Amino acid sequence: MTSGRPTVQLSLQTIGTRRAPSGQAVWRVRRYDWDTTPGILRVARIVLVLGVLLAGGVGVYAALARVNTTRDIAEHLEPLSTTVTTLYRSLADADATVAAGYLSGGVEPTEIQTRYERDLAAATASLAQAGTQAGGEQLTAKRIADITTQLPTYTGLVERARANNRQGFVVGVSYLRRASKLMQDSILPEAAELQQRQAARLDDAYRRAGSVPVVALAACGVSLAGLVWAQVFLLQRTHRVFNVGLVLASVAVIAGLVWWTVAGVASAGSLVGALGHSRSVSDALAPAQIAALQARAFESLELVDRNGGAIEPDFEARMQRLARNNGTGGALGAAQHFATDRQGKALVQAAIDATRGYAAAHRVLRRLDDAGEYPQAVDAAVNSHPASAATTFDRLDAALKSAVEYEHGAFEKDIEHARGWLTGLPAGTGMLALVAAVGVVLGVRQRLEEYR
Amino acid sequence: MSTRFALACSALAAIVLAATAGGQWWDHPVPVTAGPGPAGAVRPMAGSSPGSASATPDCTPQNLLASLRPQGPLPAPGQMPAGSTMARIAKRGHLIVGVLEDVSPMAVRDMNLQLEGFDIDIARDIAEVIFGDRERVVFRPLREADRFPTLVSGQVDLLVAGATITCPRREQVDFSTVYYEAGQRVLVNRGSAVRGLDDLRGRPVCTAGGSTSLRNLQASPAVPIPVVTATQTDCLMLLQLGKVDAVSTDDNLLAGMAAQDPRTEVVGPRFTEEPYGVAINKNTPDLVRFVNAVLQRRVEDGRWRASYEHWLTPLGPPPSPPTPQYRD
Numbered sequence: 001m002t003s004g005r006p007t008v009q010l011s012l013q014t015i016g017t018r019r020a021p022s023g024q025a026v027w028r029v030r031r032y033d034w035d036t037t038p039g040i041l042r043v044a045r046i047v048l049v050l051g052v053l054l055a056g057g058v059g060v061y062a063a064l065a066r067v068n069t070t071r072d073i074a075e076h077l078e079p080l081s082t083t084v085t086t087l088y089r090s091l092a093d094a095d096a097t098v099a100a101g102y103l104s105g106g107v108e109p110t111e112i113q114t115r116y117e118r119d120l121a122a123a124t125a126s127l128a129q130a131g132t133q134a135g136g137e138q139l140t141a142k143r144i145a146d147i148t149t150q151l152p153t154y155t156g157l158v159e160r161a162r163a164n165n166r167q168g169f170v171v172g173v174s175y176l177r178r179a180s181k182l183m184q185d186s187i188l189p190e191a192a193e194l195q196q197r198q199a200a201r202l203d204d205a206y207r208r209a210g211s212v213p214v215v216a217l218a219a220c221g222v223s224l225a226g227l228v229w230a231q232v233f234l235l236q237r238t239h240r241v242f243n244v245g246l247v248l249a250s251v252a253v254i255a256g257l258v259w260w261t262v263a264g265v266a267s268a269g270s271l272v273g274a275l276g277h278s279r280s281v282s283d284a285l286a287p288a289q290i291a292a293l294q295a296r297a298f299e300s301l302e303l304v305d306r307n308g309g310a311i312e313p314d315f316e317a318r319m320q321r322l323a324r325n326n327g328t329g330g331a332l333g334a335a336q337h338f339a340t341d342r343q344g345k346a347l348v349q350a351a352i353d354a355t356r357g358y359a360a361a362h363r364v365l366r367r368l369d370d371a372g373e374y375p376q377a378v379d380a381a382v383n384s385h386p387a388s389a390a391t392t393f394d395r396l397d398a399a400l401k402s403a404v405e406y407e408h409g410a411f412e413k414d415i416e417h418a419r420g421w422l423t424g425l426p427a428g429t430g431m432l433a434l435v436a437a438v439g440v441v442l443g444v445r446q447r448l449e450e451y452r
Numbered sequence: 453m454s455t456r457f458a459l460a461c462s463a464l465a466a467i468v469l470a471a472t473a474g475g476q477w478w479d480h481p482v483p484v485t486a487g488p489g490p491a492g493a494v495r496p497m498a499g500s501s502p503g504s505a506s507a508t509p510d511c512t513p514q515n516l517l518a519s520l521r522p523q524g525p526l527p528a529p530g531q532m533p534a535g536s537t538m539a540r541i542a543k544r545g546h547l548i549v550g551v552l553e554d555v556s557p558m559a560v561r562d563m564n565l566q567l568e569g570f571d572i573d574i575a576r577d578i579a580e581v582i583f584g585d586r587e588r589v590v591f592r593p594l595r596e597a598d599r600f601p602t603l604v605s606g607q608v609d610l611l612v613a614g615a616t617i618t619c620p621r622r623e624q625v626d627f628s629t630v631y632y633e634a635g636q637r638v639l640v641n642r643g644s645a646v647r648g649l650d651d652l653r654g655r656p657v658c659t660a661g662g663s664t665s666l667r668n669l670q671a672s673p674a675v676p677i678p679v680v681t682a683t684q685t686d687c688l689m690l691l692q693l694g695k696v697d698a699v700s701t702d703d704n705l706l707a708g709m710a711a712q713d714p715r716t717e718v719v720g721p722r723f724t725e726e727p728y729g730v731a732i733n734k735n736t737p738d739l740v741r742f743v744n745a746v747l748q749r750r751v752e753d754g755r756w757r758a759s760y761e762h763w764l765t766p767l768g769p770p771p772s773p774p775t776p777q778y779r780d
Contacts, residue, residue, distance in 0.1 A: 105563060160692075168563065169712035170554040174689040177682075306553035306593055307683045372548075372592045375565040 037237045038451045044230050045444040049437045051226050052253060055219030056433020059256060062216040063426035066267070069209040070422055073271075074415045077205055078278060080133040081198045082408070085286045087126035087147070088191040092293035094119035095183040098158050099300035100390070102176055103382050106166040120155065127151070130194075143194045150187050154179055177305050180297060188290070199282040203275070209418075210271040213264045216429075220257040223436065227253060230440075234447060245443020252436040256429055263421045270418035273340070277411035280338030285404045288331035288351065291322040292358075292400060296393050299362055303369065303378055312366070319359060327352035335403065344410065347403040354396035361392040511619035517727055519629045520737055521778035522745035529584030537736040538582055541609055546588045549575040550608035553593040554685065556708030557763035558614050567591050570704065570763040571612040574631060574730065577755060578610075578746050596662075600624055603731055610743065611731040614702075616664065627729035628743045629776035631756075634702035635722025636668055639709055641691065646698055648720025652676040658687035658696040665701040668724050676700075688712060702726050703767055710766035718766055727774070748776055 094116055101112040127148050134140040157179035164172030227250045234243055295318035302311040323332040332352050339345040361380070364387075369377035381389045532538035541547055551559045551571055558571040576586040592608050603611050603625055616634070617627045638657075640646045646655075649672060657676040659665040660683055669678045679696050681687055687699040688709040699709065706718045730747070732740045750756050751773040760770040 105565065164712070167712075168560075170556050170560055171685050171688045171692070171709070171712050173554060174683065174686040177686075178689065307555070307595060307685075309595075309682060372590050374561075374591075374593065378565055 038448055040233070041444050041448055044226075044233070045440060048223075048226050048230060048249070048440045048444075051223045052249065052433050052436035052440060055216075055223040055253070055256075056430055056436070058219045059216045059260065059429035059433065060426050062213050063422065063429050066209055066213075067419075067422045067426060069205050070267070070271070070415070070419050073202065073205050073209065073274070074419060076133065077198070077202050078411070078415070080130060081195075081202055081278070081282060083126050083130045083133060084191070084195045084198050085282065087123055087130060088188070088195050089286065089289050089293070090119045090122040090126060091147075091183060091187055091191055092290045092297070094123065095180055095188075096293040096297040096300070098161075099176065099180060099297045099304060100382060102161065102165055102172070102304050103300055103378050106162075106168060108162070116158075120151075123151065140194060140197060143190050143197075147187055147190050147194075150182065150190075154182050154187060157182065173305050177301070180301055184294065184297070188294075192290075195282065195286070199279070202278060202282070206271055206275040206278075210268040210275070212268075213260055216260055217257065217264075220253055220260065224250065224253045224257065227436075227440070230444075238447060238450070243443040243447065245439045245441070245446060247439075247443075249436040249439030249443065252432040252439060256432040256436075259425065259428060259432075263425050267418040267421035270414045270421065274411050274414035274418060276338055276340055277407045277414060280335055280344075280407045281404055281411070284331050284335035284338050285348075285400060285407060288322050288335060289397070289400045289404070291318045291331055292355070292393070292396055294318045295322065295362075296389075299365075299389065300381060303365075303374075303381055315362070319355075319362075323352055323355045327355070339407075341410075344403070344406060347399070347406050351396065351399040351403055354392065354399040357387075358389065358392040358396045361387055361389040365389050511622050515779060516619060516622070517617060517630055517729075518777040518779040519627055519729070519744055520740045521780055522741050522748060526581055526742070526745050526749065529581060532582065533738075536742075537609075537739040538742055542582055546590045547575070547579045547582060547610075548590045548592060548608045549578075550592045550594045550599055550602055550611040550613055551575070552596060552599070552613045554683075555614060555705065556685070557711060558704065558708070559591075560708075567593075570632070570759055571614060573755070573759040573763075574747070574750075575610075575612045577750050578743060581742075581746050581749075600731070603733060606733065609732075609736075610739065613731070614704075614728055615731050616726045617729040621731070624734075625731045626734050626737065626740045627731055628740060629747055629778070630727040630729055630774040631747055632704065632728040633771075633774050634704050634726040634728055636665055636700060636724040636726070637703040637706055637718055637722055638720045639688075639691065639699040639706040639716055639718050640697065642715050642717050644697070644719075646719065649674045649676070649700065649723055650720075652698055652700075655698070656696040658690050658699045659701050660684045660687070663701065664724075664726065669700055672723070685709070688716070691716065704764060707764045707766040744776065744778070751776075 097112055097116045097119060101108040101116065104112070127144055131141065131144050131148075134144065157175050161172045161175035161179060164170075164175060227246055231243060231246050231250070234246070235241060295315050298311050298315040298318065302315065305311065321330055323330040325333070327333060327336070327349075332348060332355065335348045335351070336345065339348050365377045365380035368374075368380055379388075384391060527533060527538075530542065532542045551567065553559055553567070554561070555569075555571075557569050559567050559569040562568050572591070575589050575591070579589045580586045582588070592602070594602055594608075594611075594613065599611055599613050599615065600621065602608055611625075614634075615621070615627075617630065621627070638646065638649055638652070646652060651674075653674050653676065655676055656679045657669060658679045658681060659669055661680040663684070665684075666678055666680060669676055676698075679687075679690065681690065684699075684701050684705050687696065687701070690696045691699050691709075692713065699706065703718060703722060710716050710718055730743050732743060747756075750759075756773045757770050764770070
């Protein structure tokens, strides 16, 4: 940039015979320059060099922004998103596990205790991890702190519920209901907010990384147009078809244009794919998991809490959120839309089928309970018979988990592709711009020398 | 004024009361208001029973607790009088009883998820007289609000569900003689300075929402601060968590709570009377007489006392059983 004025003055010194007070002199020199081929060439050289360098700068900047945003998605935002989803899921799973464990009448099966402990460990680890990953993000940090403070209250209530249940004291039910209420009404909504916030940030990043690189492409285009004009001009004035320097510059700019187009389109394509898989998890499959776990928690709570008010509507609402209209609506309906390939769709379909199986098992146990066959209803809820609510629910949970894993794997593949396409783009853009600039300088000098 | 008109009027009154009480109208015979007026007439211990304010010509404080007199000796198991309601039940093979669940010590689940408790003992005793088998009972667990509609619709033969006998309820169903005389008292942590309701002025006292206990607290001259929960058992939790200074409801329920926490005790005198009866459909008076005979016999053979000692020990030694009052 700083070379602009001195270069102009240089041309003034070489050609100018009539030096006058500066402003006017430059104007007159320029007017004079336009009349001769070397003059025009000198100005064109400056403009073209600046043009390709500017285009290169814009390109490098845009490429770096893309690379950084994509890296941010892959290494920061998506992991945080996964952490938050894990947190949300573990909390809901803990609640469903505790409620189901309560049905076993005080002597909880080992696997239930293990699962609850694993959930809590995962939730605690996720909280710590999310706290680190969130960095200075104020609102996220506040939500994390809120959940962290409430979690010990929740576990305390759960332990009292279990201790009372162990002794056959009905007050345990009160503790369980209080714990579950804290989880469902306070902790889980906070986790949901955390997740939505994270999903919004991800969305934004994807938009930035996957947009059409208008500025970079425009800069390339303008530079190329300038180079073409220069060559046409030289052809007319000097009657020489090729100028090696300018051709080299043009090739460099065209290469940049092609590279940007290919890398931009391909990486954007991969990013769109990655976004689809990411949203399939955050907007459809994770909510489906949560809804299923909440439904299961309500189902157990309904069998445990005999006087606390009608719970079946809560169960129904969660099942509707999970899937409705024969699997075309609800979270799983959305997942079906997000799924792009056969395997993804098949996995979602398996989850829809598993939902049907669980709903049927639930109806059986409700019928038993409504008929006054409470022990049989409890048994139908917890036993390991293939058609029991416990088994069918585990099947649903596993189906959702494999769908999530598949989508997450697909996401990682896509984001790696996107990063692959962008590899070398910043450095390459810079190199090509330099080559183009050198080409312009050399090419124009060659012609100018012919006028000496 | 024709009987039909009187019936229509009382039905209308019931609807109005239901509307003002917000759902569980049988627990609120009268809307809660402070100060004098017809509603203010209901004062704990002032009247003889919670239902007295809504007395109709058919139901007065004097005859509220009088139930149909048993006729003759109880038939032997398996030999119910032909055409009787009991014969119909015997033919079905089991008695269907509406109960509340998880209300310690009236009806709770044991380790095998079978119901047991003071109310459950009565239901099983009735089944034993009909079938000679205490197990031939199907318990239909009901939420508090569903008890009377379920009975009236005929889905259960009778309710043994901690139901207080009141006049508005007697317009809907028949009651047996009194099987337990509950009264509202106070549960506190051991070592508490609180020795009764009078020590609770301006302090948080827990009871379940929509209960007669809540109305009594609100009307109490001791002016405690009521803390309302979904179920009475929730109050024990709040007491354990230190959120309230005391729990106040029917003493049998307090006994159930004290049995779950040896660090609590029932203190102070009773300050209300809640006579519990078995609720039976109005169209089966023979069953009412039959149940009354069973209740009378279990008092005579000591089962009432044994059941009391088993379930209500925190209240001290058993009092004398309630004296049955009859009408013909």
